[in-house]
Amino acid sequence: MSEDTNPDWVGEDEIYKENILDHYKHPRNFGEIKNSFCQEESNPLCGDEVKLYVKVENGKVIDAKFVGKGCAISMAATSMLTEKIKGMAFAELEKLGKDDILxxxxxxxxxxxxxxxxxxxxxxxxxxxxxxE
Structure with missing residues (x-):
């Protein structure tokens, strides 16, 4: 039975789509962090608004959170990003490129x-x- 005819087969794209929906419906690290670096960004085309908080000690990310509203992609990507960067050294953060996010x-x-x-x-x-700076 092929991928196309097997009803139990879940394609890789479907798994990623489920992951996006999960992060959208149940965002990780939602909230603010006092005494942290923060930055607001928006996407007027879609109405997305994100405020990202990053707390660093000894050159390492010890916490990352966000607040905001927007489409499933922007909210899920932000939720995933906060999980990804926790524990990262500053040097690793600097190397994080858009291809890594995609x-x-x-x-x-x-x-x-x-x-x-x-x-x-x-x-x-x-x-x-x-x-x-």
Whole structure:
């Protein structure tokens, strides 16, 4: 039985879509962090708004949270990003590129959804700039 005819087969795209919906419905690390670096970003095309908080001690991310509202892609990507960066050293954060974020999201994004998916990464890049000052 092939992937197309087996009703029990779940494709990789479906698993990623389920992961996105799970992070959207049950966001990880939702909330604010006092005494942290924070950055707001928005996507006026979709109405997404994210405020990312990153707390660093001894050159390492000890906590990351966010508040905001938006589409499933932006909220899920931000939730995933906060999980990914916890425990990362500053040097690792600096190397985190948009391809890493797109790989983490796991589904192909069109031009419009790309802005949604990379919203929190843009906030993180600005936080990294602040941290380096």
């Amino acid at each position: 790989e983490m999201i796991g589904v192909p994004l069109g031009v419009v959804r790309m802005k949604c998916g990379l919203l929190s990464w843009r906030a993180l890049k600005k936080i990294i700039e602040k941290m380096g």
